[in-house]
Amino acid sequence: MNIILLGYGKMGQIIERYALKRGHQIFLVVDENNRPGLTVDDIKGADVAIDFSVPSAALDNMNLCLEAGVPIVVGTTGWYDQLESVREKCLDLGGTILYGSNFSIGVNVFFHINRMLAQALQPYKQYDVQVEEIHHIHKLDAPSGTAITIAEGILDHSDVKTNWVNTVVGEQDEIIPKPQELLIESHRIEEVPGTHTVLYSSEVDQIEFKHTAHSRDGFALGAVVAAEWLNGKKGFYQVTEIFDFNK
Numbered sequence: 001m002n003i004i005l006l007g008y009g010k011m012g013q014i015i016e017r018y019a020l021k022r023g024h025q026i027f028l029v030v031d032e033n034n035r036p037g038l039t040v041d042d043i044k045g046a047d048v049a050i051d052f053s054v055p056s057a058a059l060d061n062m063n064l065c066l067e068a069g070v071p072i073v074v075g076t077t078g079w080y081d082q083l084e085s086v087r088e089k090c091l092d093l094g095g096t097i098l099y100g101s102n103f104s105i106g107v108n109v110f111f112h113i114n115r116m117l118a119q120a121l122q123p124y125k126q127y128d129v130q131v132e133e134i135h136h137i138h139k140l141d142a143p144s145g146t147a148i149t150i151a152e153g154i155l156d157h158s159d160v161k162t163n164w165v166n167t168v169v170g171e172q173d174e175i176i177p178k179p180q181e182l183l184i185e186s187h188r189i190e191e192v193p194g195t196h197t198v199l200y201s202s203e204v205d206q207i208e209f210k211h212t213a214h215s216r217d218g219f220a221l222g223a224v225v226a227a228e229w230l231n232g233k234k235g236f237y238q239v240t241e242i243f244d245f246n247k
């Protein structure tokens with residue numbers, strides 16, 4: 001496939017490596033410098049775009065791809081408050097978007113088991129639940145998109161928690177969540193690629209469920225595999241739809 005890389009930072013560069021390794025070509029690389037003035041004509045003819053840019057750019061990038069009729073895989077996080085309007089626009093225009101807060105196989109298995117765990121513990125109100133995420137200090141958004149997906153999986157199976165709240169440790173006053181609020185605690189530490197933990201605590205014990213990324217390679221390979229999966233499809237998809245264990 002001919003691939004456009006929207007964003008050529010930490011992720012874009014690793015995605016390029018995996019794309020070439022899997023026999024694809026890079027059609028165009030776009031970063032902050034050459035994004036202004038980029039037109040539909042510049043991107044027409046590519047088979048797919050892969051966006052790992054910045055939250056403030058993701059919406060414009062998706063709109064440009066929809067206009068050009070280029071399918072787009074969106075790994076960028078921090079724009080999910082606009083999800084419904086993006087979905088509507090994509091379906092109205094007959095375009096193709098696949099998005100995901102995390103493209104690694106490990107985290108997608110984690111998402112699946114997180115939902116099972118929440119369902120299993122739903123009757124046992126003695127357990128309070130909390131989500132923790134640790135990322136590098138360059139990350140622009142908090143909480144992480146992955147932590148939001150985890151929180152949504154828990155909220156879907158809780159009679160107690162109604163919404164999530166976020167605190168970035170060290171950056172603001174500590175939040176004491178209300179009983180109905182699911183706390184997502186964010187930590188920003190040096191060069192950590194991404195660690196997510198779900199904690200269920202009762203007076204007598206604690207259950208910890210944790211995923212640690214050792215590098216960004218799993219995210220990058222997953223993004224290329226998602227682009228391959230999207231080839232020839234129309235519609236609005238989530239990365240979770242790629243995995244058989246979710247069917």
Ligand SMILES: NC(=O)C1=CN([C@@H]2O[C@H](COP(=O)(O)OP(=O)(O)OC[C@H]3O[C@@H](n4cnc5c(N)ncnc54)[C@H](OP(=O)(O)O)[C@@H]3O)[C@@H](O)[C@H]2O)C=CC1
Nearest residue numbers: 007008009010011031032053057075076077101102103219
């Ligand atoms: N879904 C997943 O599995 C994962 C998602 N992510 C998400 O991906 C995103 C990128 O992460 P990461 O690579 O670490 O970030 P980086 O900051 O390393 O890279 C961001 C890139 O985006 C470029 N950029 C800035 N503005 C624009 C624009 N308007 N159009 C296109 N590109 C632009 C930057 O250009 P310049 O360098 O010129 O400023 C840079 O090349 C984040 O939102 C992160 O949360 C990260 C890992 C996994």
Ligand SMILES: O=C(O)C1=N[C@H](C(=O)O)C[C@H](O)C1
Nearest residue numbers: 077101139144145146193194
């Ligand atoms: O910004 C990052 O680095 C990451 N972002 C994604 C997120 O917000 O969940 C995925 C991964 O954890 C790395």
